[in-house]
Amino acid sequence: MKISELVVAPVLALGVAAAAQADGRQALVGGTLIDGYGGPVVHDSVILVEDDRIIAVGNQDNTAIPDGYEVISTEGMTVMPGLWEMHAHLMLTGHSDYEHWDRVYIDRLEDEIMPASAVQLLLAGITSARDLGAPLEPSISVRDRINAGELPGPTLYVSGPFIQHQPYPGTEAFRWGVDSVRDARQHVRDLADAGVDVIKFVDQDLLEPEEARAVVEEAHARGLRVVGHSHRPAEILRGLEIGIDNFEHTGLTTAPEYPPEVMTALRDRTARGRVSGGPLFWTPTIEGLWNYTRTRENDEFLDSDCWHRGLRDDTIADIEASIQHPERLEYTQLTPLRAPTLRRKFEQLREAGVVMLLGTDSGIPMKFHCQSTWNEFDIWTRELDVPVMDAIRSSTYWAAVFMGVQDRVGTIAPGMMADIIAVDGDLLTYPSLLQNVDFVMKAGTVYVEDGQVHEERLPEHLRME
Numbered sequence: 001m002k003i004s005e006l007v008v009a010p011v012l013a014l015g016v017a018a019a020a021q022a023d024g025r026q027a028l029v030g031g032t033l034i035d036g037y038g039g040p041v042v043h044d045s046v047i048l049v050e051d052d053r054i055i056a057v058g059n060q061d062n063t064a065i066p067d068g069y070e071v072i073s074t075e076g077m078t079v080m081p082g083l084w085e086m087h088a089h090l091m092l093t094g095h096s097d098y099e100h101w102d103r104v105y106i107d108r109l110e111d112e113i114m115p116a117s118a119v120q121l122l123l124a125g126i127t128s129a130r131d132l133g134a135p136l137e138p139s140i141s142v143r144d145r146i147n148a149g150e151l152p153g154p155t156l157y158v159s160g161p162f163i164q165h166q167p168y169p170g171t172e173a174f175r176w177g178v179d180s181v182r183d184a185r186q187h188v189r190d191l192a193d194a195g196v197d198v199i200k201f202v203d204q205d206l207l208e209p210e211e212a213r214a215v216v217e218e219a220h221a222r223g224l225r226v227v228g229h230s231h232r233p234a235e236i237l238r239g240l241e242i243g244i245d246n247f248e249h250t251g252l253t254t255a256p257e258y259p260p261e262v263m264t265a266l267r268d269r270t271a272r273g274r275v276s277g278g279p280l281f282w283t284p285t286i287e288g289l290w291n292y293t294r295t296r297e298n299d300e301f302l303d304s305d306c307w308h309r310g311l312r313d314d315t316i317a318d319i320e321a322s323i324q325h326p327e328r329l330e331y332t333q334l335t336p337l338r339a340p341t342l343r344r345k346f347e348q349l350r351e352a353g354v355v356m357l358l359g360t361d362s363g364i365p366m367k368f369h370c371q372s373t374w375n376e377f378d379i380w381t382r383e384l385d386v387p388v389m390d391a392i393r394s395s396t397y398w399a400a401v402f403m404g405v406q407d408r409v410g411t412i413a414p415g416m417m418a419d420i421i422a423v424d425g426d427l428l429t430y431p432s433l434l435q436n437v438d439f440v441m442k443a444g445t446v447y448v449e450d451g452q453v454h455e456e457r458l459p460e461h462l463r464m465e
Contacts, residue, residue: 025050026444027065031074031422033057036081036396036411038389041428045079049418052443056414072449074439078427080392081412082127082419082442083434084399085154085373087248087283087359090117090142091134091174093315094307096322096329096365102170105315110138116310118146118153119462120369121362123309123453125437127419128399128409129154130359132200132227132248135173136160140195152447152458155419157197157403159227163187163215164202178207181214188218197403199226201244205234213242225402230282233262240265246281246357246402250289250345254337257344263352270353281402282349283359286342287376288367290383292335295366296327307368310462323366331365346384356386357402358395374434381431388428418444424451 026049033045035057046063048056056063065071091109093116095101105113114134121129131139143156160174163184167175178184184207188199199219204212219226220243228244230236231251236258239247252258258266269280295302302323308316326332350356358380362372377395380386386394400410409417422439440448447454455463 025066025069026441026446027069027071028074028079028420028422028441029060029065029071031077031079032426033412034078034080034389034392034427035413036393037413038393038397045074047079047412047420049420049441049444052418052445054412054414054416054418054420057412072439072446074422077422077424077438078433079412079420079422079439080427081396081410082154082421082440083125083358083373083395084410085121085126085129085359085362085369086357086395086399086402087285087361088117088121088129088131088369089133089361089363090114090129090131090156090369091138092363093117093311093319094323094363094366094368095319096331098331099170100322102173104318106135106173108315109135110141112310112312112315114138114142115145115151115153115462117363117369118142118151118156119310119458120307121373122153122442123437123440123448124306124370124373125421125434125440125448126154126373127421127440127442128157128403130157130159130198130227130399130403132159132198133162133174134158134160136191136194136196152442152462154442155409159198159200160191160194160196162200162202163191165206175202178211178215181208181211184211184214185218188215188222188224192219192222192224196224199224201226201228201239203235204228204242204244205232205238209238209242212238216242216244225404227283233259236262237265240269243277245277246283247354248283248285248359249361250284250286250342250349252341252345253334254341256341258348263348266349266352266354279355280353281357281398282354283357284346284349285359285361285376286346286384287372287379288361288364289335289338290342290379291375292326292332293339296332299323299326299366301371302326302366304368304371305464306370309370309464326366329365343384355398355402356390356394357399358391371435374432377434378432388431391431392427418442 028047033042044060139158145151146153225245228239230247360372400406423433
């Protein structure tokens with residue numbers, strides 16, 4: 001039975017709830033622990049948490065539970081670090097018409113849309129997330145309010161606006177165009193001064209070489225890594241040439257595989273390793289393309305109300321109306337032709353030695369924050385033959401390494417942040433268990449227990465009661 005042996009008194013506000021738990025001590029006892037380092041699991045595990053930190057990790061034979069600890073049973077469960085979502089769009093929530101969404105909801109991002117996206121991610125077991133593309137002020141505001149305990153959500157790492165050659169009409173609030181070296185450097189400086197955590201770069205092959213290089217050089221000079229699109233061979237080759245740190249997506253549209261010149265360049269980069277600043281990271285965001293035809297043929301999962309949390313009634317109705325006919329969306333017409341190419345491209349990337357990160361493009365049409373991360377995990381493990389332990393490390397340890405915070409999060413060890421999730425059963429055998437995360441602790445606060453959300457620990461506007 002996975003219930004607390006000591007009951008925490010109900011509280012009404014997020015800040016009060018967090019404080020109430022932080023004043024106590026908690027022991028997670030009995031489950032099979034996957035600590036994120038890739039070594040053997042720990043059976044009958046014990047994890048001691050004090051305030052927001054893990055203070056001891058062991059098993060029931062070697063780790064005593066001191067007096068005064070709230071004991072939370074994890075018997076029969078798989079316990080692991082909280083997941084990372086490495087490619088989320090908190091400004092989007094599955095609506096099918098980008099132009100409409102950008103126009104109608106631009107002034108509702110900070111107070112409604114992004115907080116709703118954040119809590120949906122958190123309750124799905126995502127305790128850290130990288131938000132790649134949104135207006136600057138809402139991005140910083142939502143991130144900082146989460147960090148201050150004013151909003152529930154994963155620890156956010158934000159890019160703010162994309163940097164690219166020329167923004168699409170109507171997207172200037174979250175896409176910044178570049179037309180000179182000076183412009184490129186100034187955009188990065190402005191983002192760095194505002195406090196972003198990473199730079200997102202799009203269409204780097206469409207800029208002049210010196211402009212593209214200036215973006216990466218300026219970012220690295222400010223201690224920021226650069227995430228770049230990988231839609232075209234020239235985009236990848238330019239990105240490798242200028243030192244992009246992490247490529248996103250599995251692109252090249254309907255081409256059957258990455259061409260030889262790209263593979264040669266990738267192998268050359270992965271062979272250099274630390275000489276080039278560490279591993280080359282890749283976030284393939286593959287599931288939305290892989291599963292589209294299944295969605296078109298059986299769209300029942302779109303009726304789930306998990307993605308309603310935090311959204312106003314008119315927003316929900318608007319999204320529902322926009323996805324009534326998945327087969328008619330212009331956005332997806334090429335997708336069935338792209339799908340057969342995905343396995344080969346994914347295999348090529350693994351063969352080239354890139355370090356995979358698990359991200360989903362969460363928020364794009366019909367990809368909801370409460371579902372998308374486990375959907376990606378499922379495709380990697382069930383369809384693409386990625387060992388479950390490797391997929392776990394791609395969504396915990398390696399994500400933290402990329403963001404440079406592996407000394408604080410991404411694994412379960414003494415001194416680490418108490419970001420811990422658990423599922424009822426054997427995750428290494430049944431990875432689809434992640435579709436229903438039974439226990440979610442973020443920074444020592446328990447938000448989900450026995451599969452039930454502690455609604456009283458959420459602000460009223462983010463509850464579903």
